[in-house]
Amino acid sequence: xxxxxxxxxxxxxxxxxxxxxxxxxxxxxxxxxxxxxxxxxxxxxxxxxxxxxxxxxxxxxxxxxxxxxxxxxxxxxxxxxxxxxxxxxxxxxxxxxxxxxxxxxxxxxxxxxxxxxxxxxxxxxxxxxxxxxxxxxxxxxxxxxxxxxxxxxxxxxxxxxxxxxxxxxxxxxxxxxxxxxxxxxxxxxxxxxxxxxxxxxxxxxxxxxxxxxxx
Numbered sequence: 001x002x003x004x005x006x007x008x009x010x011x012x013x014x015x016x017x018x019x020x021x022x023x024x025x026x027x028x029x030x031x032x033x034x035x036x037x038x039x040x041x042x043x044x045x046x047x048x049x050x051x052x053x054x055x056x057x058x059x060x061x062x063x064x065x066x067x068x069x070x071x072x073x074x075x076x077x078x079x080x081x082x083x084x085x086x087x088x089x090x091x092x093x094x095x096x097x098x099x100x101x102x103x104x105x106x107x108x109x110x111x112x113x114x115x116x117x118x119x120x121x122x123x124x125x126x127x128x129x130x131x132x133x134x135x136x137x138x139x140x141x142x143x144x145x146x147x148x149x150x151x152x153x154x155x156x157x158x159x160x161x162x163x164x165x166x167x168x169x170x171x172x173x174x175x176x177x178x179x180x181x182x183x184x185x186x187x188x189x190x191x192x193x194x195x196x197x198x199x200x201x202x203x204x205x206x207x208x209x210x211x212x213x214x215x
Contacts, residue, residue, distance in 0.1 A: 049211035051176035084161035102126040146182030176211035
């Protein structure tokens with residue numbers, strides 16, 4: 001008789017455990033379904049970036065190295081109606097022919113609300129940055145011709161915010177074309193720190209440009 005009671009107790013316990021596991025699984029599936037619906041309804045759109053200005057203050061060419069100072073004006077817009085963006089890290093630098101010519105500058109972390117626009121104007125510089133010899137020669141030729149094509153790059157991490165929920169961290173990579181053309185004035189160009197090669201026509205930013213944004 002005691003064996004029969006023991007078996008009944010085990011059977012009842014197994015049914016309870018099975019029922020609890022089924023309820024737990026159903027709860028997980030419901031939460032996952034709700035999260036999927038919310039994600040599809042509020043799917044975050046990547047922020048848009050625009051390069052508004054680039055002022056090349058100086059360029060000094062060594063053998064083979066490059067020193068440059070530039071101030072960039074960069075704008076970012078959050079296109080989402082219900083999703084905020086946390087910019088956890090944003091490193092900005094300038095490249096020429098895929099080689100960095102300034103040291104990355106870190107912008108302060110910040111939150112960008114729905115449909116908000118943020119503008120940064122950091123000064124970027126690099127002192128005696130090593131570059132390939134052909135890059136230094138190409139820069140000399142481009143400056144002499146009066147046209148220089150640079151790229152402003154942003155490498156960072158972002159998080160999405162919906163209500164009180166904050167996502168994990170996502171990689172963000174931005175590339176902005178910057179075309180400079182000759183104009184009145186002078187930009188130091190030379191092998192030494194004082195621009196011993198003499199002044200050349202000032203290189204002016206031609207027009208604002210949209211940026212490509214990847215993750």
